[in-house]
Amino acid sequence: MTAAGLPMEVTAEGLPTRVRIHEVGARDGLQNEKTVVPTEIKAEFIHRLADAGLPVVEATSFVHPKWVPQLADAEQLFPLLGDIAPHRLPVLVPNERGLDRALALGARRIAVFGSATESFAKANLNRTVDEALAMFAPVLARAKDAKVHVRGYLSMCFGDPWEGPVPIAQTVRVCRALLDLGCDELSLGDTIGVATPGHVQHLLAALNEAGVPTSRLGVHFHDTYGQALANTFAALQHGVTTVDASAGGLGGCPYAKSATGNLATEDLVWMLHGLGIETGVDLDRLTATSVWMAEALGRPSPSRTLRALSHKE
Amino acid sequence: MTAAGLPMEVTAEGLPTRVRIHEVGARDGLQNEKTVVPTEIKAEFIHRLADAGLPVVEATSFVHPKWVPQLADAEQLFPLLGDIAPHRLPVLVPNERGLDRALALGARRIAVFGSATESFAKANLNRTVDEALAMFAPVLARAKDAKVHVRGYLSMCFGDPWEGPVPIAQTVRVCRALLDLGCDELSLGDTIGVATPGHVQHLLAALNEAGVPTSRLGVHFHDTYGQALANTFAALQHGVTTVDASAGGLGGCPYAKSATGNLATEDLVWMLHGLGIETGVDLDRLTATSVWMAEALGRPSPSRTLRALSHKE
Numbered sequence: 001m002t003a004a005g006l007p008m009e010v011t012a013e014g015l016p017t018r019v020r021i022h023e024v025g026a027r028d029g030l031q032n033e034k035t036v037v038p039t040e041i042k043a044e045f046i047h048r049l050a051d052a053g054l055p056v057v058e059a060t061s062f063v064h065p066k067w068v069p070q071l072a073d074a075e076q077l078f079p080l081l082g083d084i085a086p087h088r089l090p091v092l093v094p095n096e097r098g099l100d101r102a103l104a105l106g107a108r109r110i111a112v113f114g115s116a117t118e119s120f121a122k123a124n125l126n127r128t129v130d131e132a133l134a135m136f137a138p139v140l141a142r143a144k145d146a147k148v149h150v151r152g153y154l155s156m157c158f159g160d161p162w163e164g165p166v167p168i169a170q171t172v173r174v175c176r177a178l179l180d181l182g183c184d185e186l187s188l189g190d191t192i193g194v195a196t197p198g199h200v201q202h203l204l205a206a207l208n209e210a211g212v213p214t215s216r217l218g219v220h221f222h223d224t225y226g227q228a229l230a231n232t233f234a235a236l237q238h239g240v241t242t243v244d245a246s247a248g249g250l251g252g253c254p255y256a257k258s259a260t261g262n263l264a265t266e267d268l269v270w271m272l273h274g275l276g277i278e279t280g281v282d283l284d285r286l287t288a289t290s291v292w293m294a295e296a297l298g299r300p301s302p303s304r305t306l307r308a309l310s311h312k313e
Numbered sequence: 314m315t316a317a318g319l320p321m322e323v324t325a326e327g328l329p330t331r332v333r334i335h336e337v338g339a340r341d342g343l344q345n346e347k348t349v350v351p352t353e354i355k356a357e358f359i360h361r362l363a364d365a366g367l368p369v370v371e372a373t374s375f376v377h378p379k380w381v382p383q384l385a386d387a388e389q390l391f392p393l394l395g396d397i398a399p400h401r402l403p404v405l406v407p408n409e410r411g412l413d414r415a416l417a418l419g420a421r422r423i424a425v426f427g428s429a430t431e432s433f434a435k436a437n438l439n440r441t442v443d444e445a446l447a448m449f450a451p452v453l454a455r456a457k458d459a460k461v462h463v464r465g466y467l468s469m470c471f472g473d474p475w476e477g478p479v480p481i482a483q484t485v486r487v488c489r490a491l492l493d494l495g496c497d498e499l500s501l502g503d504t505i506g507v508a509t510p511g512h513v514q515h516l517l518a519a520l521n522e523a524g525v526p527t528s529r530l531g532v533h534f535h536d537t538y539g540q541a542l543a544n545t546f547a548a549l550q551h552g553v554t555t556v557d558a559s560a561g562g563l564g565g566c567p568y569a570k571s572a573t574g575n576l577a578t579e580d581l582v583w584m585l586h587g588l589g590i591e592t593g594v595d596l597d598r599l600t601a602t603s604v605w606m607a608e609a610l611g612r613p614s615p616s617r618t619l620r621a622l623s624h625k626e
Contacts, residue, residue, distance in 0.1 A: 008471065012511035012547065042525035148415075165321035187501025193621070196587025197546050198325035223539075225320075225561065226580035226617035230542040233510050234325065261617065267539035274540075281508075304539035304574065308506070 006294045007274030015236050017116060018278040022187070022218055022244045023265060025293075027058040027092060029069050029250025033296050043080035047295055049247060050084050052285040054265070058111070059089040064097035078105040090151060094125075099139050101148060110134045110143055111151040111187075114178055116171045119162035120155055120191070133177050140182040152183035153220070157203065159194035166207045168199075176210055185216050187244055187293040190231065193224025193261055197234035218242030220264050223249070223302075228263035229271055236277075248290030248301035264303030266284055266290060283309075320587030328549050331591040335500070335531055335557045336578060338606075340371040340405060342563025344383050348610050352386045356393035358606055362560060363397050365598035367578070371424070372402040375461055376409035391418040394455025403464060407438075412452050416459060423456055424500075425449045426466040427491055429484040432475035434470055446490050453495040465496035466533070470516065472507035481519045489523055498529050502558055503544065506574055510547035517551040531555030534576050536562070536615075541576035542584055549590075556581060561614035563605030577616030579603060584625070596622075 017073045026046050030037055037045075043062075049057045061080060065072035074091070074231075079088055086108035090250055093099050093110040114132050115121040136152075143150050157171045159267045175186055188203065200219070208214060219235045219242070221228035232243055249264035269283050287309050301307065339359050343350055348356075355373075362370045372394060378385030387404070394402055401422035406412050406423040409599055428434040429443050434442045456463050461529050469476075470484045489498055503518065513532070521527060532548045532555070534541035539575075545556055562577035600622050607614045614620065 006478075007507045007509045008512050010509070010511040012514055015511075022562055059575045134559045165319075193617075194320045194587075196320045196323070196584050198323040198328075198588045199321050201325055202323050218548060223617060224621050225583045226536075226542055226577065227584055230546045230584060231541055233543045233546060264539065270538045271509050271543060274507075304506075308537050 011276040025247035061092035113153040152178035191224035218245035223261040266305035324589040338560035374405035424464040465491035506535035533557035579618035
């Protein structure tokens, strides 16, 4: 690596001093890859991500295997991660059956996934928004009883492929409902990547006005239109300290029509470290991990930082 | 295009209401492409960019053809653009010989290019920083006499591949020198794409303290590490209203070691329009132009917005 291998650390005003990256590559990423990755490779991937300093590595999903065949091996995978503290390994849980499976394996952190729009709730869950919330209610009640931490993912917070721009009040309503059901934190998803920084700051302000503290909000941006990092910077300025990202940008082939384009963790870490914000992540180890995973998948990573750093080696 | 085809317009606080995009695809972009593009295609490209509403389209370079063979046809190209107002068509001029050629063709807007670091001045111009400034002095004096508008490009304002992070005071010194020589505006270049938003805001503040008004500053970010749009947002917050970008991200193959990664104009326009900032650019026409140019070059565009929009058609 040359002398230019790291950015100059220059803090912008009013930003948090530390950000917790919620790594979604092993779940949201691999779930959207065409290649089904062997269980042992997944386990090594998660171990390497945890070893690179990522505090939270979403591990898998307990959705019915019929819907997500890429993650059908949750029962085989989770025991292979036994040396990582369970609170670092959230898992996706759609319903009570999924919760049973997760609890049986010792999961201590789960996530449910709702939608801010009716169109996506119908497409993804075959339910209305309110029917989906009703489905989560017993999951959340039982999770609370078991003292399990619950994250609520909310898709389509900014735009929706069928409905277009999503009104801020509509997103706020569903956020409020998820918190009232007992979610400990929310992840605001720009599932199709259309948001811009002003929209992000206005949604966050509207949530604050509705009584939701920023400390309970994470952001989950997609880079479909190249906006993810600008939106993240806008969210940091609002005080957000939890940011979702996917190692190597896993989760959407940049050359395919279906590109979902998760924000690449490497691009995020580059910005955060340049801003003097602590993450605990070792960028070299993270980059090596994503290069290794890209080879296992047989396709190049869309992360720009990853490409720039790995070409220098 | 679906209902999601445009972002919701939500203005962030304190941003300019209008931004002038300085389009560099036909010069900075094509100069760095391996393919030498026929003169007629270049002329059509520039016409289409101007017709798409880009107010300024950098047209070509009067550097010696030996150094930039891709732009050796400046004398043939410029007359083909006669129906576009010359003040919309800046050209690059390295020295008095280049100025003679540009003036003979009726150019009314030129750009010189300096370096904030000694290493790059040596590599690019085979001169020290101060020797390069001395070379520009008579060019600027004569341009002023001819009432020609002069932009000063400054490379390596943030980081340098040999020297690493560039001290802010060093960049400020060379900016000041270029303005004192008579430059009407400066373009602050992050040539290797390592800058992060705090660094951008601190450099702009330091320039203001040194007596340089923001109105004379443009920014020129590269997306090598994915930071270009976040840095642009930070610059807008500081009041910058001139932003350089390259149609389709031309100017660095994303798959090659030499990737320079100009910020794609489409990604920039998506953000600006989402922020409710006027640009005068018709995104559909711009996208169609970049798709056409990518076909002429025989390679896909690295612009994410371009890919997202063109896949929907």
